[in-house]
Amino acid sequence: MKVLGISGSMRRKGNTAILVQKVLEDVAEKSDSIATEYISLADYEIGPCIACMKCKEEKTCVLTNDTWDRVAEKMLDCDVLVIGTPVYYYDVCGQLKNFIDRTYSMYHDRKLTGKYVVTIAIQAEKGADRALETLEGFANTHEFSFIGEIEGHAAEEGEILRDSKALKEAEKIAAKIAALG
Numbered sequence: 110m111k112v113l114g115i116s117g118s119m120r121r122k123g124n125t126a127i128l129v130q131k132v133l134e135d136v137a138e139k140s141d142s143i144a145t146e147y148i149s150l151a152d153y154e155i156g157p158c159i160a161c162m163k164c165k166e167e168k169t170c171v172l173t174n175d176t177w178d179r180v181a182e183k184m185l186d187c188d189v190l191v192i193g194t195p196v197y198y199y200d201v202c203g204q205l206k207n208f209i210d211r212t213y214s215m216y217h218d219r220k221l222t223g224k225y226v227v228t229i230a231i232q233a234e235k236g237a238d239r240a241l242e243t244l245e246g247f248a249n250t251h252e253f254s255f256i257g258e259i260e261g262h263a264a265e266e267g268e269i270l271r272d273s274k275a276l277k278e279a280e281k282i283a284a285k286i287a288a289l290g
């Protein structure tokens with residue numbers, strides 16, 4: 110079984126990166142048979158979906174001017190997706206929204222259906238509930254099986270390490286993932 114963690118934040122060492130990786134580390138601690146991989150969308154170029162609708166026929170995204178296909182490949186290969194975002198204007202951040210929109214190319218033949226998902230949103234003050242709803246919309250549309258969600262509270266880089274509730278939740282969710290393997 111493979112668990113892929115994706116941070117949508119452009120901060121490579123930010124709070125979302127830390128919390129997504131914490132889930133993966135806890136999974137690795139609890140299970141020898143589960144492989145984990147972490148990626149940051151800060152290392153990829155993901156342009157917006159241009160609504161060309163060619164993916165309806167091609168069953169794949171026809172845009173070739175960025176590195177979306179490298180992320181897509183990893184996602185198709187995983188069994189569990191742990192997807193996290195910083196909250197921007199009460200919602201997911203732009204890079205992650207581009208990522209979500211590009212998965213339309215995987216929708217037509219339900220390429221993601223049946224995979225498991227964990228959703229994470231980190232706010233400084235407000236809006237994580239709405240960001241988690243956006244992630245729920247992504248997960249429900251693709252018919253993922255939902256494992257759980259984490260709402261983190263942090264502003265400065267690394268502050269999430271002081272959010273004991275979120276860290277505890279990460280551990281609980283990791284135990285659920287480990288139980289799948």
Ligand SMILES: Cc1cc2nc3c(=O)[nH]c(=O)nc-3n(C[C@H](O)[C@H](O)[C@H](O)COP(=O)(O)O)c2cc1C
Pocket residue numbers: 118119120122123124125126194195196197198199200231232233234235236263264265266267
């Ligand atoms: C453009 C921008 C918009 C933001 N909007 C919100 C917001 O609506 N609500 C909030 O609580 N925090 C907001 N924040 C703060 C971030 O969500 C917070 O700093 C978070 O910890 C960043 O996570 P990261 O370190 O993973 O990037 C915003 C930050 C930026 C840069």
